Amino acid sequence: MEKLLVSFDDFKKSKKLVVENKPFPFDYDKEIIKAANLVFSFEANKYDDVVSVTGNITGTMSFECSRCLKEFEQKVKIPFECSFTKEEYEYDIAEEMREAVLLNIPMKPLCKDDCKGLCPVCGNNKNEKDCFCEQKMKDEFVAEKWSKIKKLKI
């Protein structure tokens, strides 16, 4: 992954470094994240022997819904902060941002909170239409039970 180094050299003219809306070269696992379109902004301030960085990553990311398997896009705003000392001299902000993004990825992405998922019987996406398979299975189960009970009585 591309590095994005901030070093003490960047603060020769000013004690403050501001970077806004730069494309984030995010190297991601396509299994988990389907697409990502992210930019980053940060402000770095140099104090005597320390540089302190605060910023955020914004944009959109696409995931596969863990219930209905449909791909959906989500807006994200992920904050991050870090600091490094004069002894370290430089610091890879890209790695810091990558970790912040990975920590903010949902474990079980959902296209919507009340996603109904796929029918376990016919595979239909229940958000799009109802298929009553599960109800039918329940009904058949009850009907079968009743027929057994009836047979017992006879």
Ligand SMILES: [Zn+2]
């Ligand atoms: Zn879903």
Ligand SMILES: [Zn+2]
């Ligand atoms: Zn079904």
